[in-house]
Amino acid sequence: MRRPRAVQFLSAVAATALAVAIGVTAQSVPDAAAATGSATGYATQNGGTTGGAGGQTVRATTGTAIHTALCSRASSSTPIIIEVSGTINHGNTSKVSGGSCSTADDVIELKQISNVTIVGVGSGAVFDQIGIHIREASNIIIQNVTVRNVKKSGSPTSNGGDAIGMESGVRNVWADHLTLLASGGESEGYDGLFDMKNDTKYVTLSYSILRNSERGGLIGSSESDVSNGFVTFHHNLYQNLNSRTPLLRGGIAHMYNNHYVGLVESGINSRAGAKAKVDNNYFEDSKDVLGTFYTDQAGFWQVAGNVFDNVTWSSPGEDNNPAGPNPTSNTSVSIPYSYPLDAASCVPAVVAETAGANTGLQVSDGSCTPTDPTDPTDPTDPTDPTDPTDPPTDPPAGNNLSLGAGADGSSKTSGTSYGNVLDGNAGTYWSPAGSTGRVSVKWGSATTVSSINVREASGAVGNIGSWRVVNNDNGAVLKTGSGAGVISFAATSLKKINFEITGSSATPRVAELETYAGTPSGGEDPGGEDPGEEEPGGEQPSADALYVAPGGSDSAAGTEANPTTLASAVDRISAGGTIYARGGTYNLSQTLDIPPGNNGTSGNRTELFAYPGERPVLNFSAQSEDPANRGIALGGDWWHLRGLVVEHAGDNGILLGGDNNIIERVVTRFNHDSGLQISRYTAGAPSSEWPSNNLVVSSESHDNADSDGEDADGFAPKLTVGSGNVFRYTVSHNNIDDGWDLYTKDDTGPIGAVTIEDSLSYENGTLSDGSQAGNGDRNGYKLGGEDISVNHVVRRSIAFDNGKHGFGYNRNLGSLTVSNNLSIGSEERNFNFDGGSSTFRDNTSCNSGSNDRIIGNDAGGNQWWSGSNGSRCGQYSGALNWSFASDGQLVVTIGGTVVDL
Template sequence: MSPAAAQTGSATGYATQNGGTTGGAGGQTVRATTGTQIHQALCDRPSTSTPIIIQVEGTINHGNTSKVSGPGCDTADDVIELKKISNVTIVGTGRGAVFDQLGIHIRESRNIIIQNVTVRNVKKSGSPTSNGGDAIGMEKDVRNVWVDHVTLEASGGESEGYDALFDMKNNTQYVTLSYSILRNSGRGGLVGSSESDRSNGYVTYHHNLYENIDSRAPLLRGGIGHMYNNHYSGLSKSGINSRAGARAKVENNYFKNSRDVLGTFYTNERGTWEVRGNVFDNVTWSSQGDKNYPAGPDPRSTTSVSIPYSYSLDDAGCLAQVLGQTAGANKGNRVSDGNCRADDPAPGDPGPGPDPEPGDPGDPPSGTNLSIGAGADGSSKGSGTSYGNVIDGDMNTYWSPSGSTGRISVKWGSNTTVSTINIREASGAQGNIGSWRVVDNDNGTVLATGSGAGVITFSPTTLRKINFEITGSNGTPRVAEFETYAGTP
């Protein structure tokens, strides 16, 4: 195990809104090796809002966690109680911090940071019990919480005595869960305790690994949830469950070996979602019926969600590598630079069809080039090149990636049907493009694979953004034009 790091970085996602989340920044730093010492540090403050950073090392358990009284706290036995307080950071350091069978309860509090800790095997039934069975639970008028680089895990589901890993209830808002691992639990977590509890929301989940979870990844009731750059593996019953009027923005996630990863489940009070850039690898979907409304097998957006903060998206196809190095406790609080691009086709992609000869443009497609007047972006751009050069109708201008591989995309402001693209290489660069894949950015579907530039056809597809991903090259790629057509040659 690598040494744990003291708090680093700044809050991301919705935790940056509503005044931001800074935890105990500027306050005294106190070390704790028991739960009682954590409570004592809170209670010794002059007031419930005096900033404090509590560095935790060792195993926190029932045997060393007792209630402490004082002007700066409202604590209890057998749980880390962050109640009616503000401006607190709890961060694992040294050889690491493990909360063993002991949950962290946040109630009527604000501006809280929890970073670089492991919370495991918290039970609501059996012995011992803590925090209603939640690893981390928030309820009643909670604001601005950033949970980062934590590992939350159980050893089973409700029948084994466990509840959820990460729950928010009763007016909890402006929360971010980032670079964390949630695994081996029946329930990942929920936002809203019932269909009528719709006062929660503005929650961001990014760069998290969900592994071996039955459902609730998360369950979202009311409010807005933003899920990006998460890797989901082994969701056995359902995944992102948007219901009771909830709105979920779901982008650039990788779903693998799972079932019903997005939709409205177990209720007729439906939610909505916006999807783009996701990859669905060996995902199975149930049939729609009463209280069961899966988004697949062809997930499409049913709403549009505006995000008020800035963020960078890694390609979904390289998340396994990124999160293997960054997610969870004791990873040195490392983060992605947001520039990871998938250089190889994702598992489960269809095999390539007939390959055109490199540099052979084929017959020009018929009809109107839909790229003229559209927008463009990409993974990177070489010196002196521009994304917009591929949609300007000028063969003398071009885009190149900053390396030998990369992505260039054409996008529209409304749904557009495309069945043919024509990739035209700049003069002097014919044959430089090697292997590629064409991807529907809206839902991650691979439309075609092959090698060499030229005309590429596929089944008519309605989308808002189409990606041409160069995964191999014979020299520096130079794309002069990325033409798109509704018709076929």
């Protein structure tokens, strides 16, 4: 749903007036930008990196102005190009609040956003003692800026220590023509210049200078943080550094045409199973420029065309495995993109002319001569196969590998299933929610595939238009073409293959997506340029992780071959370690307890993850209904739970009582109290110990019901909740009480403000089997209790067909922010706010059982129900469907139309 044009215009005028006062200026030509060139390397994969291309261009001269530009967008994904000039420092960088940003004082915070370019212009942009932090973000370009002397201690304000730091699910970053400087090492308060950790992928650092620091940068914060990778480093100057150019833990990195000079202790440190492809670099006056150092967890490398000029090598040892003095390859790495290589002999001269900020953004085309960059509006995609033709229809030879595999996708129409494409039944099928979409086949271990056969359902033959076949593990495009049938490509080892429909003549219906290791028994190859066999990539289990399985034993070693139990693994895991839960049903009778003190760290959470491609189900049916019988009780801090199903617990499926935890892609269902409750772990704990700063993301809670039918909600951050808890891309449905319950009472007083965003609540008060209980409140979002004021935030969220109110204040007299929400079909009121001083903006109400009641500040753009539908309701008719996209975002459709709030 878009704002009316007049509202957008007025908002832009107001934003411009404010911006002038704090150093940000809107440019008159929306697409004008100083950003130049197109992304290279791994940043071209996974859909590519375009930053703010196509968005408005603004000029900023302070850090606060950068934050203002981010926070003034219509949404967190609205493209924007921010041209920066002057010096950005602590004195001019303050937090700015808004629905499209998450900023902080004294740091440039690119958090929970996408589609942003920051580019230095004019006489240059210098970030002085203030770093650029990228968190939970995607499609970011940083170009032509200097970042210097960022400290984690000893600075005016502790700033993390990294010049540029990326962590927590970051995707697609292109950092280009940067100068990253420090004036010492850890003892002087500095850390890394270019760091990536906690699931950061598809990054390129190009034409940049990293100088005068103890640490260049890392990929992975510990030997167990191996979920990062697909990083390219090219045409960079690494000068006068002690080590980490980079330190690579797990994953794949590609280094070509870099100049390394004056490395004191070590250079490219590949360890913990990592793979480095090292092409045509020039190493000069340095020590141990490649190998595995400071650990016995080996890494690997493929080398070609490099020059080693006055490089010294240490002797091998227990924790020391240099690649020299005669470096040879010990692995092979397949690169899914094309790249022009300069001869190593000319690299020092080319890098000297092109690398760093304020060098004219010049690049090299492989001719050893600097050139001006190409126009970013007309890039050449090196991974797209050419000249696709219609695929043949002769069936491939061999066994259909899809039988017995798993399936998922981007969205599905009601009545269809992803699993239908691998059930061997041509009478069932999958359809996307719109005209395009993705369906995937996945396996628990690497599987070699060389062809697929796409079979359309009867009555829909010919509907599929253009498509791509993608190796999900590393984002490489294996083939493009049009029409259904057999599609062949080079034999590729992978865990998951994507069939992406990018065009259709009518709604596609895929009856079967067959996969084969062999080639087709007849017909021609459908054409196109094969990128070649790919390395099995994606997130791979760590060699030093603990493994659990339904049949594991407490005394087992916890290896992949000899798994232990969940309880034993939780007791044994070290801070920052990873537990992988194999698929299957864990029949448990005791609470899985993670008590206070069993903590990860701020830079390295302890992880309890589903094994890649598998689904562990924690079943607590043996528990009786009792407040003490939770499924998981998480009292520790800095944990990350992902990919679990928790069901049939005697009380909450999960009690979240610690701080700074992440609950991701978790399902809580059929529990005897709320599926997931955020409340204090220890009875009687003071408010200073209430759980804070937790994130629940891309998760679902449904069909939770207690025996009296009045307590079991989907998500319940209530009674004893600290500050900073966030629900994002979450779905609560068919619970016996409320979808969300933020209840407060006099005994315990106010709780911390909770943020609910981009979420969905539907059919609460009625279970999926149609049963109800007379005592349930049946709200979509119940936001308070007992006249206690708490300033919650609810934005861009949907309530649909709930049994009482869609959004209700429930006697919360505070100043809530209720913006850009949609409520449809509530049995009583879509919006019920009888008191308080809340602010309402751009909300839409359709088909309410009674007129909405609103007391508070109407900030404009609202369409309330007063007996009939307003004009915006016409687009919201038909069946509700939803799915989680591959990046975790929630996609909701009504009547086949994607809801855009």
